[in-house]
Amino acid sequence: MTTQGNDRYRPPLAKLPSWIRPGTLDTYLLGQTIPPFVIAVSVVLIALLLERLLVLLNVLASEASPFFTLLRLLADLMPHYLGLAMPAALCVSVFTVIRRMSEGDEIDALMSSGVSLARICRPFALTGAAIGLLSILLYGYIQPHARYQFREGFYFASHAGWAPVLQSGMFASPSPRLMLTADHVSHAGSQLKGVFIRDLGEGKERDITAQTGSLRTDAAKGEVQIELFNGSILTIRPGVQPTVTTFDHAQRLISRTNKATFRNRGDDERELTSRELARKIDAVRHAAKAEKGDTSQDTDTDLMPAPEASTSNDIPLTNMRAELNFRLARSLSIPFIPVLATALAVIGKRRRGSAGLAVAVLLLVTYDHILQLGESLIASGKSSPLLVIWLPTVVFCTACTLLLLFRASILPIRRSRPALPPTGAAGNVVEGAR
Template identity: 35%
Template sequence: MTGSPLPAEQRGPLHSTQRIDRYILVETLKPLFASLLVVLVALLMERLLRLFDLLANHGGPFNMVMWLVANLVPHYLGLALPAAFFISMFIIVARMGEDNELDALQSAGLSVPRIARSFLGLGVALMVFSILLFGYLQPYSRYGYSAIYHMVVNAAWDATVPQGMFVDAGEGITISADIVDATGRRLEKVFVQQDRGNGETWVTTSVTGALAATDDRQRVLLTLHDGVQVRMLPDGRRMVMEFGELTLDKPFQLVTEPFRDRGGSERELTLHELWSEMHDPKSIVPHTRLESELHGRLARSLSLPLLPLLAVPMGMAAKRARRGQGIALATLILIIYHHLIQLGESLGDVGRLSPLIGIWVPFGLFCLLCGWLFHRADVRPGENPFAAMFDAIDTLVGMVGKLFKRRRKAGGGRP
């Protein structure tokens, strides 16, 4: 026997609360994804400019930049996720407070923990995701980034010069040409700088030039025509030589040394690899660094379900046009907490403090703070500690504003 959905008037309170959960969850995901996108783009754009500068100095194809950026995404995602999650919850709770939706839900018999259930569920889901992110994605992406960076910086020169770019040919030799043919070896308007290592710098310019490797592929020859060479000596003197034809040669090696295997750093190890290395007496990574890295990753992941306990009472207190104050205060709290975890990791790395104290004590204090604030918001919504804090900030800002007005009035008659 098949049944049909019950009409709206026959549906119980469970269905209504589930709709409320879905509504809160959907409304939270919108600013969460938007915040993550904005923060990721901002962070990656700053690094992208540095990567373009790297390729301009060392040469290399454009797709190398894209691979480097792709390997940076897990790192920056781990930095942006807690802040984006907190801000999205804070905005939604503050908006629901301004629209009196929170009052309506509480009047209907829903407690603050029941209203926050969607936030807590999302926090648990993000905790699982962050364990995968910190524990497995980031170690591989860190190694991938280091491997590609090594390839770009230490890549053997292939005896070609891209047009309009400065190429580091190794051994202190830099080559550039304004016009280059399709092979990359027929050059016009050539510039060559040689740092000789004894304090001398030779700068050579020529009308044309040609690159060629010797038959044994051991040396590369650069033949220049109709140019000038300026030799700057250590004592400040300069020697100028004009030439019709000049050949420069240098050792040539096309093979790049391979990058090391993954695991040279504790940050490149997955969670289970960290655990195995901690119990391996032959590990090349110090035990203190392994232990601090493991505890630091777990503490950061487990912190995500605590953020709703902080965001909900703060959002409830910021419903009267106090979003700016709330975001600033939340940013300050999260930054302090992040740096305390980092400090605990650093002290654990050098063996000055056990990670059980340096990392988990700040985590425990943060957990107690969030739990106490959430409990106060549930038991005494009208006596939210954040509301009193925001009132104090308003009073302080008002006093400072009045002080500046008085000073302006007092100095108004001065020339």
């Protein structure tokens, strides 16, 4: 006979350690944080993409590129801007939730019941840690591939030459000696009616008319061809009587783009994944040791540099070190952003407003610029990563933690002064009461 306790259902999350298992308070706080986080990410992404959208529209419109190319380029930009939007949205959402709870005396009620501010911040810190792990994948693997795809797509879009995008009644010039128009255009510019073409090439003039036609594009060959049906060709040569030729079906090459293939990925350190950067750095170091004769291994095996380091366009070692350290420092700093937002969002009982959010944004922007400056100094070979990347990172993370502990009264920095004895009339009243 089994007892009732053995048949009791245990949720899957109950098997997790107590310090990571979400409780009622954690669920409530995360539920309050998700909506503003999603809204903040969306707003920041839209703002950043709109700024780049205007630039892309000017370039692609001049090249008559299709709308699908614009959407593809914007999709390639998403990982880069998502890496900027997530930390900012995390800070804003956590600050909004804690400030609303502080103004509604929810923070005071929780702290009066024995829940510290550090305990309130725990689900936010764990969320920041999860976003930090995601950012390692985003910064180190997704962004390099997306950056290369964006550059490749932008190169082909801006060097595509004439694109077969026509409108009814408008003239198009695929080349200086060729002009064509159509009375009616349908199916995204591919089906034509009432076609007229003037060709001034080969020292003669040819005026071609056709009842219908269709444009066909061969992306592999970079060619644009037009098929004409039921038309005529008027050929005019200098000193020769013009001739007219009729046809039922004719095919003509409109334009040909001699475009070379885009370069391979890896000419820029920002196009390399974190693993590729680490391998290249290790390969360059082994090659440097081999040149100095510091290694005693077999020359044919251990002293041979890695294939990634033997390319014709080698990236400087300082640039690769700067990029790798910059990525890791940004990812490891994200879990401390909600800690900073929580500490700055709590306000006193009699204070209904402060510049906490402005201070948080200012600190984050300053910290990010310091990391960028450190990356530049490392790339130029003027400083060490420990001094200009990891020292600011340790200072930032430590300052965020100490500020939260101070606001939670776990680490009091200022000692409370004892109350002074009453003086004057108030003192006489107290003495009389004694």
